[in-house]
Amino acid sequence: MSKAVYLAGDFSGIQRYVLGVKSAGKAQAKRLRARSFLLELFEHAALWTIKERLCIADDDVLVRGGGGFLIRIPPDTDPVRLEEIRSGLQRKLWDESGGEIHLSLGWAETPLTARARLEVQKCRIGFSMLQSSGGWNPEGWCQPPLDKPCEVCRQAPGQQSVQEDEGEEVLHCRSCLEARKLGENLTRWKWMRPGGSSVRVLGVAFETLEIQTPESFQVGRWIPRHSDSREPLTFQEIAAQARNDRRLAVLKADVDDMGVRVGQIAGEDRSYSRLRSFSYSLHEFFGQTIQELLAKSWPLIYTLYAGGDDLLLVGPWNVVLDFAGTLAREFETGPAQEYSPLTLSAGIALTSYRVPIRHAVECAEELLESAKERPGKNRCAALGADWSWRQHKPVVGDGKRLADWVEAGVAPRSLLHRLLRLAESAKPLSAARWAYQIERNVPRRHTDFHRWANHVLEYIERDGQRVNELAASLRYALLATRPQKEGRDD
Numbered sequence: 001m002s003k004a005v006y007l008a009g010d011f012s013g014i015q016r017y018v019l020g021v022k023s024a025g026k027a028q029a030k031r032l033r034a035r036s037f038l039l040e041l042f043e044h045a046a047l048w049t050i051k052e053r054l055c056i057a058d059d060d061v062l063v064r065g066g067g068g069f070l071i072r073i074p075p076d077t078d079p080v081r082l083e084e085i086r087s088g089l090q091r092k093l094w095d096e097s098g099g100e101i102h103l104s105l106g107w108a109e110t111p112l113t114a115r116a117r118l119e120v121q122k123c124r125i126g127f128s129m130l131q132s133s134g135g136w137n138p139e140g141w142c143q144p145p146l147d148k149p150c151e152v153c154r155q156a157p158g159q160q161s162v163q164e165d166e167g168e169e170v171l172h173c174r175s176c177l178e179a180r181k182l183g184e185n186l187t188r189w190k191w192m193r194p195g196g197s198s199v200r201v202l203g204v205a206f207e208t209l210e211i212q213t214p215e216s217f218q219v220g221r222w223i224p225r226h227s228d229s230r231e232p233l234t235f236q237e238i239a240a241q242a243r244n245d246r247r248l249a250v251l252k253a254d255v256d257d258m259g260v261r262v263g264q265i266a267g268e269d270r271s272y273s274r275l276r277s278f279s280y281s282l283h284e285f286f287g288q289t290i291q292e293l294l295a296k297s298w299p300l301i302y303t304l305y306a307g308g309d310d311l312l313l314v315g316p317w318n319v320v321l322d323f324a325g326t327l328a329r330e331f332e333t334g335p336a337q338e339y340s341p342l343t344l345s346a347g348i349a350l351t352s353y354r355v356p357i358r359h360a361v362e363c364a365e366e367l368l369e370s371a372k373e374r375p376g377k378n379r380c381a382a383l384g385a386d387w388s389w390r391q392h393k394p395v396v397g398d399g400k401r402l403a404d405w406v407e408a409g410v411a412p413r414s415l416l417h418r419l420l421r422l423a424e425s426a427k428p429l430s431a432a433r434w435a436y437q438i439e440r441n442v443p444r445r446h447t448d449f450h451r452w453a454n455h456v457l458e459y460i461e462r463d464g465q466r467v468n469e470l471a472a473s474l475r476y477a478l479l480a481t482r483p484q485k486e487g488r489d490d
């Protein structure tokens with residue numbers, strides 16, 4: 001029996017490409033949507049090209065989604081042919097993404113070695129651009145001079161001014177014009193498949209479909225819309241739906257120790273069919289199940305990216321915090337049940353809609369990293385603290401109850417500030433000062449509040465670390481009760 005050969009692929013520069021757009025104005029949400037869609041098409045087109053050129057069956061695509069793939073290819077595949085495919089795809093990607101996205105490919109007789117070769121390839125990004133057939137091609141690096149750069153991406157020469165929603169003229173380059181056109185069409189498209197002529201990406205034509213077929217994939221991701229006009233909501237309009245403080249939250253979530261788990265699952269079964277079902281069920285969970293859930297129950301949440309083993313969402317801050325709990329539960333009863341041990345962590349960063357969303361994405365990433373540094377991972381980092389998913393509902397729930405109490409006049413809002421100062425400064429929390437503040441500010445008849453305050457002292461006495469969760473609940477309540485001044489919305 002001949003041995004198989006494995007081809008690993010990985011896209012880099014994804015986040016910079018998707019988020020690297022002009023952020024001022026109402027068009028930010030539209031541009032992000034078009035770019036994340038184009039990115040999905042790049043992935044489909046690259047995979048399709050490789051499958052067609054090497055005559056690969058679907059069963060041999062072992063891992064896909066999340067900006068990478070692993071394919072089993074015929075053992076007698078000519079390496080020269082693979083090199084050709086690689087440089088061809090890289091060249092087209094370079095042109096069509098304005099030099100932002102790179103595809104690295106590595107192949108070997110085991111998935112692990114293929115992956116290692118791919119890492120080496122990644123270090124030589126751009127190398128193939130410098131090689132033309134048989135020699136060096138110094139022109140490969142040269143971009144045209146940027147006298148008047150595109151005002152959207154600032155990466156390519158501007159070609160045409162386009163009037164935006166607010167009437168502002170914005171200079172676009174060729175690829176940003178394409179993305180803009182795509183973005184406008186996206187609202188109408190439902191399914192796509194290779195073939196036809198609706199749109200061409202990396203030399204692969206795609207057509208749009210009204211219904212799902214075996215080769216089709218769902219176009220675009222869930223985004224909030226006006227109920228009457230079906231026009232997408234702007235980030236400002238999404239923020240306006242938040243509880244009191246009109247802030248957005250960016251949620252970034254991904255599977256903990258993904259690389260380790262992939263290695264274990266691959267080791268369990270040499271035919272890699274379990275690895276394949278693992279990859280597909282994760283991709284389906286993030287790319288489909290969660291999307292359906294948003295459409296059904298969380299219509300105010302905007303999807304920046306969903307697929308592979310991760311998720312990037314934006315929504316009204318309090319809605320996103322609630323949704324995070326649902327996401328963790330769905331994951332636990334879904335993929336985590338089938339492929340245990342498998343956990344998920346999330347970072348949630350709050351931001352104003354006026355600030356470019358990429359800053360909050362960076363913050364959410366840092367928070368996610370901090371959650372993953374804790375032993376056991378499986379956590380959510382937000383509101384200046386992090387907690388295990390088991391505590392998510394109590395942390396958010398206490399925040400809501402406190403806000404409700406303030407709104408109902410049970411306790412003054414200034415008490416929240418004092419309690420937060422206590423929680424932040426005194427470690428361990430001073431029970432005497434805590435009780436003093438409660439007695440002084442909340443009448444005895446509000447027994448619920450007093451019961452809650454006693455309960456807090458009990459759990460913090462048992463576990464001093466949980467004072468951080470208390471602080472998070474207090475911050476939640478402060479945001480949810482922040483006085484709104486006329487005209488202030490950030």
Ligand SMILES: [Zn+2]
Nearest residue numbers: 150153173176
């Ligand atoms: Zn541009």
